[in-house]
Amino acid sequence: MSAGAVMINGKAVAEMMTNTIAREVATLRAQGITPGLAVVLVGDDPASTIYVRSKVRKTEAVGMHSVCHRLPTDTTQQALLALIHALNDDRAIHGILVQLPLPPHIQRDAVLDAIDPAKDVDGFHILNVGKLAVGRTDGMIPCTPMGCMLLLRRFLPSLSGRHAVVIGCSNIVGRPMARLLLNEGCTVVITHLQTRDVAAEARQADILIVAAGHAGLVRGDWVKPGAVVIDVGINRIDGTNGPTIVGDVAFDEVADHARAITPVPGGVGPMTIACLLQNTLRAASMTTSKDVTL
Numbered sequence: 001m002s003a004g005a006v007m008i009n010g011k012a013v014a015e016m017m018t019n020t021i022a023r024e025v026a027t028l029r030a031q032g033i034t035p036g037l038a039v040v041l042v043g044d045d046p047a048s049t050i051y052v053r054s055k056v057r058k059t060e061a062v063g064m065h066s067v068c069h070r071l072p073t074d075t076t077q078q079a080l081l082a083l084i085h086a087l088n089d090d091r092a093i094h095g096i097l098v099q100l101p102l103p104p105h106i107q108r109d110a111v112l113d114a115i116d117p118a119k120d121v122d123g124f125h126i127l128n129v130g131k132l133a134v135g136r137t138d139g140m141i142p143c144t145p146m147g148c149m150l151l152l153r154r155f156l157p158s159l160s161g162r163h164a165v166v167i168g169c170s171n172i173v174g175r176p177m178a179r180l181l182l183n184e185g186c187t188v189v190i191t192h193l194q195t196r197d198v199a200a201e202a203r204q205a206d207i208l209i210v211a212a213g214h215a216g217l218v219r220g221d222w223v224k225p226g227a228v229v230i231d232v233g234i235n236r237i238d239g240t241n242g243p244t245i246v247g248d249v250a251f252d253e254v255a256d257h258a259r260a261i262t263p264v265p266g267g268v269g270p271m272t273i274a275c276l277l278q279n280t281l282r283a284a285s286m287t288t289s290k291d292v293t294l
């Protein structure tokens, strides 16, 4: 890593956030409200199973009420929708999360749009997507892009006027990430599979967000000296010492050019779950204020 490059330690930031959240949960509980999160997993995808277990463990660790519904792969869309409607009506549940990806026979958008937008702690409901798209701040923000923004803000006090390039245009990361950066005053370019020269676009970036799902895609010569690089990729590969997790960025090469970089693991990933807890706390707090106004 070059002498000036800083490693942005998402794991440490996520731990600090989680400690703060635990204190705020204790305050809410003292007022008689225990924030509740329901996680729904359909099927037995190994990575999803690990993420869901981690979400449940961390939800409980901060003192929230945690419910996990593990459904078989052949669960019908109708049965899944019935569960969501029941969770929407459950006053002990403030946040609902359906782990993605869903099996192919289930229409993802129909399921996500069935979640009460006020309980949509993933920020994937079309109403929350729309709020973010028009720059409104009263919607739920998807957890991974929110985690990236929190890491960026710690490192760059103002994002206004920066040139940001987002590699990847998924609904979970790339698109909401681009909108958050735009809302903070960045000039934003999104690249995708049809982009003619992704490397040339990346070289313009003051802020480079990489969420392509392609191990080691971004090489050292793709990065402008002094850029801040956020690696969202999580790729499982077989290394010489067994299976290992790497990002979308060739870390050692890029660290020679960048001013700051997130590692994988230990960068954006832990922030995703911390932001999920933050959104659940926010959802529970909003219910409270609604109750007070009524």
Ligand SMILES: Nc1nc2c(c(=O)[nH]1)N[C@@H](CN(C=O)c1ccc(C(=O)N[C@@H](CCC(=O)O)C(=O)O)cc1)CN2
Binding pocket: 050, 051, 097, 098, 099, 100, 101, 122, 143, 144, 172, 234, 245, 264, 265, 266, 267, 268, 269, 270, 271, 272, 273
């Ligand atoms: N409903 C959702 N589904 C999915 C989301 C999401 O935000 N909502 N994001 C991803 C998976 N994901 C959370 O669900 C997630 C991915 C990675 C991590 C993480 O902490 N990664 C670690 C490495 C973990 C490992 O060893 O595998 C790291 O980067 O340090 C947390 C959450 C897709 N689905």
